[in-house]
Amino acid sequence: MRPSKPSLALTLLFLWIWFFLCSGGSASAADDSSRLYMIKSSNGLYGFINNQGIKIIPPRFTYARNFSDGLAAVQTAASTKWGYIDQRGKFVIAPQFRQAFDFSEGLAAVAFEPHGNIGYIDKTGKTVILPVYQAGSPFHNGIARVQTSTTVFIDKTGAVLLETPYKEAWEVEGGLIAFLADNKMGFMDWQGHVIIEPNFYRVMYGRQDLFKEKITPISSGPFNQNKWGFIDKTGKTVVNFDYDWAEQYQEGMALVCKNKMYGFLDSSGRQVIPLQFEDAWKFSEGLAAVKKNGLWGFIDKQGRWVIPPQYQGLLFGSPIEFHEGLAAVRTVNGTGYINAAGEMVIAPIYRTADDFQNGIAEVHLFYGIKGYINQTGQYIWLSNR
Numbered sequence: 001m002r003p004s005k006p007s008l009a010l011t012l013l014f015l016w017i018w019f020f021l022c023s024g025g026s027a028s029a030a031d032d033s034s035r036l037y038m039i040k041s042s043n044g045l046y047g048f049i050n051n052q053g054i055k056i057i058p059p060r061f062t063y064a065r066n067f068s069d070g071l072a073a074v075q076t077a078a079s080t081k082w083g084y085i086d087q088r089g090k091f092v093i094a095p096q097f098r099q100a101f102d103f104s105e106g107l108a109a110v111a112f113e114p115h116g117n118i119g120y121i122d123k124t125g126k127t128v129i130l131p132v133y134q135a136g137s138p139f140h141n142g143i144a145r146v147q148t149s150t151t152v153f154i155d156k157t158g159a160v161l162l163e164t165p166y167k168e169a170w171e172v173e174g175g176l177i178a179f180l181a182d183n184k185m186g187f188m189d190w191q192g193h194v195i196i197e198p199n200f201y202r203v204m205y206g207r208q209d210l211f212k213e214k215i216t217p218i219s220s221g222p223f224n225q226n227k228w229g230f231i232d233k234t235g236k237t238v239v240n241f242d243y244d245w246a247e248q249y250q251e252g253m254a255l256v257c258k259n260k261m262y263g264f265l266d267s268s269g270r271q272v273i274p275l276q277f278e279d280a281w282k283f284s285e286g287l288a289a290v291k292k293n294g295l296w297g298f299i300d301k302q303g304r305w306v307i308p309p310q311y312q313g314l315l316f317g318s319p320i321e322f323h324e325g326l327a328a329v330r331t332v333n334g335t336g337y338i339n340a341a342g343e344m345v346i347a348p349i350y351r352t353a354d355d356f357q358n359g360i361a362e363v364h365l366f367y368g369i370k371g372y373i374n375q376t377g378q379y380i381w382l383s384n385r
Contacts, residue, residue, distance in 0.1 A: 217230050
């Protein structure tokens with residue numbers, strides 16, 4: 001595991017254990033114009049606001065998940081059961097489930113009473129796939145990953161597309177399925193034929209991005225003796241296993257580390273940015289955050305400084321990335337946002353700040369206060385109001 005990003009790795013590992021996540025995770029988003037944002041009141045109840053900060057659904061739920069496919073899973077104070085509400089706050093599927101997860105492609109995985117087995121319902125609450133599974137992912141491109149004693153892939157009717165003999169298996173890029181056999185990772189095709197023998201060590205996070213390019217970073221060494229290289233889809237070694245760490249590809253570039261120095265490889269495996277940085281993160285919107293002489297700045301894909309190193313690392317090891325033209329950065333005064341020209345466009349007054357999505361970002365002030373801001377820095381909601 002990369003030492004400088006432990007919190008991210010542990011978080012994603014926890015999510016995997018909790019719900020056998022689908023490749024790419026469960027994205028919870030309505031369309032931009034109608035998206036609602038979750039808030040938590042001072043008495044611990046959850047509700048939703050719109051992008052103007054107007055309370056569309058007043059806080060009245062003990063637990064809630066974000067909206068996905070127009071519905072949100074919620075639990076009421078009067079019941080320990082979960083159901084689904086629409087964007088007016090009206091229950092369209094009554095509370096009746098032990099647990100409920102996000103809708104995706106018209107179906108949602110739910111844990112049925114009394115035993116908590118996983119099945120799938122449609123938006124009317126009708127059971128479409130019987131609750132016979134121990135875990136299940138959201139549907140993606142018409143396929144869901146479910147678990148019995150082994151991993152099985154099903155379509156939206158519940159028909160089995162592929163039953164693997166492995167406890168852990170998941171879809172990756174390039175039409176392959178990764179699997180673990182005796183805790184070693186290999187790859188198979190959708191006919192169940194092993195394409196790459198299980199000779200590699202498990203990827204702790206970002207594993208859905210394996211073979212996002214024609215080659216993929218992978219480890220041939222034990223967890224505490226990282227030996228990272230790159231292979232192609234036949235299992236042939238393209239880049240020797242000489243690195244201490246390698247990230248999955250993003251924007252055609254892969255972050256690598258050796259002897260505590262970081263650089264980047266292009267999609268062919270050629271080192272195009274030398275190992276010269278004390279720390280680094282993936283490219284986003286054409287720029288990558290890198291650390292030099294204890295401070296963070298941004299480079300382009302030619303390794304040229306676009307924003308000179310001048311920022312502290314974000315708290316909790318959060319990645320520094322551009323989203324929607326802005327990146328959260330930390331100064332001696334606090335965390336704020338810069339644009340791609342390096343101009344501080346939202347003052348650094350926050351303790352921590354999340355990335356912008358659909359023009360809104362969640363920020364955490366000091367003394368436990370949090371809120372949402374727009375791209376001008378205007379609050380649309382604050383928890384102490």
